Amino acid sequence: MNRKILNQFNHLAVPLGLVVILGVLAAMRAPQTFTYVGLAGAVLIAAPLILAAMAITPIAIAGRGGVDLSIGPMIGFVNVTIVVWLGALEITNPFAVFAFAIGLACLWQFLLAMIIIYVRISPIIASLAGYMILQGVNLVILPRPGGFAPDWLGDWGWGTELLGPVLYILIAACAFWFVFQRTPMFQHIRLMGADERTAYTSGVNIVAARIAAHLVAGVFAGLAALCLTGMIGSGDPSQGNTLTLQAITALVLGGTSLSGGKGGVTGSILGAVAMYLVFVVLSSFNFGAISGYMTQLSYGLMLVLSLLISLLTTQSRPRTA
């Protein structure tokens, strides 16, 4: 047990260290971040990315080099359909909107899982095709940013109350993962990710395991879409797209390996928080026209460095085919 905790800590050491260092930097450069209102704003802005990074984690753990490239456009898809479709039907009941968002995201993930399992093409190609399809479909549904989110959802965007719905969603998502992590299904997914052949020969139902991984991802992605819609208060066909690369960056910073079988959402959350803190720290400097590029440069360097550190801490060998 002790050893297990130590191992757990080992793979979280890098993201945790990053968050602490960046947190101290942010506290020095931008102390207003750690006031009550500052934290409320931070939770609001970081929530879509945190949930998106959580969403792609079970898929990465499930192996086959599975990284869901379609996650960003898919969150955008739920966003524009809440605004356009539900807006046209005048459905504003919170339960209905929640059910719609999570249901739609799960449906998409289920479709993706079906393609990966039965068409048997590599997950990255399936999700790449999904990225391109949804990116276009979003623009067809809503050609330019606009529309209104349901009032109660749009009110989230004020971001002045820390103890608000966005924080509760994050807590609920973590609780959901905490419970899921204790199910045998999670162990099956991890075993499948680490070695699919072994899992299959040991009698693990790999079809069910892969579908489960994708459905869990769908739940998180649906929540991410709700938080995004609440944050911007309207529909935006392209805002979601940028989430793909950011979520993958957060995932890798958090120490989840794309080769499968390793990692968890704790790392992904820390990764996403680290990315938000980088943004805070960099915007506290007066870089003017180049501040966007500084952010890009730091994300890139963080990504490369965290990969290289993970190489040093874990004894991974080159893949043998």
Next chain:
Amino acid sequence: MEWPIPLENPETTMASQASLRKNLLSSDRKSLIIGIVLLAVLIGVASMSVDGFASTNNARSILLLASFLGLAALGQTLVATVGGLDLSIPFVIGASNILLAYLFGTSIPPALGIFIIAVLGAAIGALNGVLSYRLQGQALILTLGIGFSLVGAAQIFTTFGSQYSGTVFSQVPAWFSNISAINGKTLGMPFPPVVLIWAVVSAILIFWIHHNRAGRALYAVGNNRTAASVLSISEFKVWVSTYTVSGLTASITGMLLLGFSGGGFVGVGDPYLFTTVAAVVVGGTSLLGGSGGYGATIVGVLVLQVLTSFLVGLGLNYAAQQTVFGLLILPMVALYARAPHIRYQI
């Protein structure tokens, strides 16, 4: 097995040759044939349904755009042959584009500037290769990180002390823009030289892949790394050189796009992020490594470019084109790049 191998009876030898031929037909050739048929059907349907599709002007613009995509996808094909993926290509294209525009604005001779950028591109590629060698399963993330860093650094470098961010204005030499301008002339003939360059590079590459030990080494490593190392092929060298070539071709594409557009713009590479992968995959190179080739990618590039032109002719915008591309990838890959069922992998 004993050595020397005893003479076999002629019938079994012929049977094995026949099965070899059948094998060739079933794997790489199949995707190539499907691609060519698809291309022919597309051209046929497009010429009938879109006025002016079958014109020299349109053919010229398709070929010109295909040359850019073809050169960018060249490196991606080689990398995919050994089982990797290079997502830094769009960023190298964008960075080369603005850096060359920047260098044209200084007193450095244009030819030297082009050389510097090409070397830089190759160096970035080599860096990708060296760093990702131990992280092969995560090569796409690593190249993405390098790409982010590069494009960020290039923009910081070029916008220092200028208030225009993302774009660089300078005078592009006429001889250089002629290479990739739509009305460029090749030795008096009415198509831009970049098309000829692409054709020559393709011919050399395809010949080299099939008739050279180093070319075959790509497939050896892509298919079976253990076997390749027994043949004393250095996996490291092959891996790093494919990425180096990828960085080089991406930077060349970025420079040629500067000649095409006339002004440096860092976002010029963005459409190439997934399109190079799509071209490789539609052509029939499996991302798992060991199969396909650049000939297949050429077909894939032409399919995508003809399809783009057709969809534009039908009045579809960029968004709808992307959707069609996505819808095209799935069945194409399902036709020839399906993994065997897990029960046959044990």
